[in-house]
Structures are given as structure tokens and as C-alpha cells.
Amino acid sequence: MPDRPRARDGQAPDVFRRGGWVPMRMFRDDEAVDFLIVGTGAGGGTLACALAERGFSVVALDAGPFWRPLEDFASDETEQAKLYWRDERISGGEDPISFGSNNSGKAVGGSTVHFQMVSLRFRPEWLKARSLLGYARDWPIAWPEIEPYYEQVEEALKISGPVDFPWGPPRKRYPYRPHPVNAAGLVLARGAEALGISWAPTPLATVSAPRGMAHPCVYRGFCKFGCSTNAKQSALTVWIPRAIQAGAEIRDLAMAGRVEIGGDGLVTGVVYHREGEWRRQRARNVVVAGYSVETPRLLLNSACPAFPDGLANSSGMVGKYLMTHANHAVWGTMDEEIRWNKGPPSLALTEHWNYADDGKDFDGGYAIMSQGPMPAEWANSVAVKHGVWGIALRNRMMLYNRMAGLKIVGETLPQESNRVELAEEEDEYGLPIAKVTYGNCDNDKRLAAHSIRFMTDMMHAAGARDSWSEGGTAHLMGGCRMGDDERDSVTDSDGRTWDIPNLWICDGSLFPTAGGVNPSLTIQALALRIGDRMAALAARGELAGRRGRPSVTGR
């Protein structure tokens, strides 16, 4: 782990060259930048690029290091745990969430540095789930408002996806062709064909053909532990280099401690910790993009006399309605060799239960994806979740190359009781840590049970000799939801907080509902939309600066 920042002295690491550097514009701490962004993942990294390319002055902070994947990433699962957010958190409730690998990231690029690259759009009706499907809540934006941004993100990431995608409204072709489906994916395909439902190669943010300095994917299979070839199109390899080139400054190993408020009730900047000292960056606008735990935590930790319950929290909604995805799995042993660790872990999927409304005893939907856990990850799952140990574990691991499995990304319903609060304990910076409370509702449990029944049928239809299931969660959504009504949401549809006009949120915590797909594509589409909206507001002089003056105009 680097002990001092790399992005300093007018240069930042070149992610495409071993030991390489690119020039980077620098701002003084006392220079009020147009936008100070806290977090550089799918939300913050994307927005930093969008704003810098429009000519705004941008500084983006990240608590994690600035990696060069070609030289910093090892083919070692344990070593690569350095990519996760492993700071202390308290996780409780009826069904406590396990934090780390599949719902956090601590690096420039955020969790996209180790995401599975699954890039799916929301089902359009989910944005109006209450009005059209009768459950949960409507988003404050409609499908036509986000669809063009999905397309922009897919183009920017050169998503490699199927020529004919079986679900959703007609769409533009994915920029790159799909990857070959591995044997683990073909197990899903056989199961889907046998049960009479559609399947498709998974649209992935890893290139199937050369793209600039990025080599095509070599199917190494370490995607979840950091892609060392740069085939992966993450915020670190796509948005951040563009942002730096456009004049943004990225500050790695910079932990935000408090958003500061001026006498006029507007934010004035952020106090952050870097290189052993607390510093204060002034800004005309602050965007919090720390994801569903750290975003509410920062707002709550920024409580001050003017906002005693935390910033932007007059509705009491900061930290509330946290969601995760059900991530239940069914595993089975096949007669033939599968070698499921080859290639990206989920090369085939079915969104059948995201789009079918009949035959369900639950609200919401789920996608099923083929799986390819790495050896240590698999051994951990077998030992911890199923209590297999000793010679039995050894025998089970001998079957590693003949295993196959399916996992869901399943929608959970937003509940007020699922929340992020501050604990009494403090972290190394003296900041109160987050306390997360989570429990599944009956609908969540029905969805999980339905998915396990269905995946068990699929596995046996695909030829599995045996099968067993397990529960799990992945991803985070909500915690600072957007809405149409300032009484029950934290921000408007632009991610602008209702309470403080120059304080914004741009990450997965904005989600009012979870949807049954991996959230990264939607977070990035939202970020591009927010960038467009900020520019439009700036052009109209409606972007409040200090003392309410319109002071940010961009290019």
C-alpha cells in the first residue's frame, strides 16, 4: 500500500504505462474551485470527467490510493483485498450486511476497480415502480431522461455486449461484440434453454477488441480482484484519465472529514486529511460521491449548529432506505470439466425474472448470472457458509474444475429501518464510524426463495449431479435517496440537496429503488445526467455560489 500520495507535484500516475506519469493541473487549497467532489468511483469519477470537460474547475478527493493496474495488481486474491474499503464499520440488524469485496472500494476509481463489469440498464418501468408496477416508489426521473445517458456510458466504456439483447425496449447496438461464453456460461445457457427462457452473453465493461491503450481481455479471470491488463473499462481507466486531461485534479489518499458550512448556510469547502495533516479545500459547490455508507456518514459527520442533524437532513432521510441486492446462489457438480475461473466471472445471464411479471409471488425482479469464483473465494464459501472442513473440504476442492453455479442480483425493497447511522466509536482520523442496520422484509425473502427454486431447476436441467444453495448480498443502493418531495427525500432529480443548493450527491445512494441489475451503469448514467444538468443550471445562472450569487459558468 503506498504510504504517500502519488497524484501530486503536477503529475498523476499514467494507468496505461508502468511507472508512467501524466501532467495534472493543481489547485491551491484556498482557491475556491467550481466543484469539489468527494469520491472518484462510478459516481464521482464520471462526474469529475463530465464537469472538467465542460471547463469547470474540479478537484476530486479519494481516500484510497492511485493504482497503476499493470504494475500494482497481483494474481493473488488475498493481496488484492487492498482494493476494498476495510475501515471499521458496525454492521447489525436482523440480516447484517457483510462489507468488503462486493460492495465497497477504496481506490481512485472506487469499486469499479474490482467490479464484475456487468453493465445492465434498468428495466424502464422500475423508474416508475409505484405507478406502473404497484410497489415501492417512483424515481423523480423518467426513462426518456436517462436512456440517452445509458447510451453515452455504454459508448464511453465500449461495452462488449450481445448483438441482439433479448430484454427491454429496442436499443442501439453495444459498441463492442460479446465475449465468448465460457463453459460456466454454457451451463446457464443449457438450463435456460431447457426451461424455455431466454439467455444472452452478458454485456461487460471489458473490451473484446483493442481500444486505444487497452488490450483486449485475455480471460485471466481476476476481474473481481483488479484487472491487471486494463481490458477492464473502469472509472480508473476511462473517466479519471479523461478528467485529468481536461484539467481536473485528483487527490489520492485524501480522506474527507467534514463538509464546511458558511454563515449564509451554503457549503464553503471540505476539510480533509492528507499526508498527515488536516487541510481545507475551498469550493463553490461540493459533491458527495462516497457511496451508500460513506456519503450519509460524511453528511452526518458534518453536523454543525446550523444543521444539527447533519447536512441536507431536514427530511430525516439521510442514511435511510439503504438497500442491497440479494445475491443468492445455487451450486452444482457437473460431469464434465468446466474450469469456471476462466474469463470474466459472469459471461452469461438471464433477465427473465426482471421482465416477466407473471408467475411471481413477490414484487421486484432478479437477474441470474453464471459464476466463476476463484479458488480461495470458493474455499471460503464452502468452509464458512456450509461448514465443510478437513478432508471433506479437500475433497470438495478437488472438484473445483467441475463446479458450476448461478447467482442472482435480486431487488430488495426500500425500508426506512434499513439505515446508516453514526456509531460512538471513532476511526483513525477521529471521525465517528458508520453503523449499518439491515434486515430483509417478507418480500425480499419470497424473492430469494423463488430464485433458489428456479436456479435449482436450471442447474439440474443443465445436467448438474447435485445442488446446494446459499444466501448473500452484493452492492449498495440508497441512503440519500432522490425524490420529487423535499419532505421524504434528500435531493431533487439533479442530485442537488433540498436544504443546501450548492451541496450535491452523485452516487448509488441516490437510488430510491434497487432494481434487479448491478448498479454501476445506472450510477454512471446518473452522473452524466447530473453533469449535464449542472452545466445547464450554470448557463442559466442558477448554480448558487457563495452568498447565493450565481458564480459558476463553466466554459
Added chain:
Amino acid sequence: MLLGRLITPARGSRRRKPSPQRLLYSSSALLSLSVLGDSGLEHYRGLYRNRAMYVAPTIAAAGLAGAAAGLTGRSGRLPAVAFRSAVVTGLAGVGFHAWNLMKKPGRLRWDRLFYGAPAGAPAALALAGVFGLMAAGRGFPRSRPPPGEAVALVTAIGLGGNIAEVALLHFRGSYQNRFMYLPIAIPGLAAAGLLAEAAWPGKLDGALASLLGATAVLGPLGMVFHSYGVSRNMGGWANFSQNVLSGPPLAAPPSFSGLALAGFAALALRNEEL
């Protein structure tokens, strides 16, 4: 250089154009060479899992030997046997590859076409055999040379097949480099020219010759581009043992040169007939 020496007769007038027969033998030789290199490498990539995978490179080598024999003036029964075997193997290969595509789960989908065995590729071996037989005068009454329009037609069909294959595989590569359109546009025009030549002989001699010349250049040019493509894979040429297999096929583009030579043969035959 070597190619030029082979096509052009060793003796006689320095300026004399190569005969249709030499052109056809050369075409057959180049197509066999291309298949030998391409199937040899691709089947190696497939670990020769099925014994039948040895047949294509073996027969391509035999076809190459047959064409070389023809070019050096040694004809006889053995080259003809090689050419006939090439035709049979090529056609069987098309069937074999199609079967390979069909046995994957579900309906025929794009991803299977992209990554399954290339259905059209073995046809190049059949064409090598056909051009070899044409050069040897086999299969035609009284061992006469074939009519020009027959050669033009077969060449145009061959180009069409080759273009379809390239279009599919370059589509798989998302046409990430603009030059990937070249081996579709140029041979497409050449194939159209050949069809026109078959229908209205002698009308566009000059233009067709230029198009065929450009198609012939695609062979070496394609190899250069494909070498660059290999370099753009992880590790580049330093990692050649993996990247020659996973990068674009180095031996495939010369098939365009082979077909262009057959096109020149068609032109020469028409000129002799007219």
C-alpha cells in the same frame, strides 16, 4: 518477388504476360498456403482435439505441392489427386464446421458465429483444388482450358465467401480500426467487376485489372495489419506464443491475393478467347 518469378515463365520474352495456366496454379498455390498456415495454427489452437483436424493442413500441403509441380511444368496424376482431395476436404470442412456450430446450445446466434469454427473458411481449400484442376485442364472436355467466364464466376463466388468471412470476423472486432473495412470494399468491387466481366466480356478490362491488383495487395497488406493486431494484445509480439493464436490470423489475408490471381487468369482467358 518469388511469386512474380513463379507466375512469369522462366524463359521466353521478358515482357510476356503469365499464362492463364500459370496464374491458376499460382492462385491454387497461394490459397493452399493460406489454408495451410491458417488451419494449421487455428487447429493447433484447438489442440487438434479431433483427429480429423489434421486433414485440412495435410491436404493443403498436398495441394501446395501439386500447384508447385504444375508451376514447374510437372503435371501428372498425383497433382490432380491432390487437387481433387482439396475440393472434397474443403467441402467436407464446411460441413464439419457447420456441425460444430450447430451442436452448441440454443438457436444459431451471433456469438456462436463469432467464436465457433468458421463455417466458410474451409471453402478456400476447395477453391484451391478447383483452380488447380482448372489449371491442369482436368474436369473439362478434352483437357481444354476452362472458359474465362467460368473462372470469373468461380472467383467472384470465392471472393464473396471470403468477404462474408472477413465481414463477420471484423464485425466481431467491432471494426475498431477503420482499415478493417478495406478487405470488404476492395474485393467487393473486384467481385462485382468479375461478374460484369463474365456477362459483358472486355468492357472494363483496365478497371477490373486495377481492382484485382488492389485485391492482390490486400494479402501482404493484411498480414502487416494483422501483425500490428497481434502487437496490440497483452504482451505484444514478446508474448507471440499466445498472441499469434489469440490475435488476428496472420495467414488468412493472402487468400485475397490467391483469388486475385484467379481473377487475372479469368481476364487472360477472356483475352485469349476474344
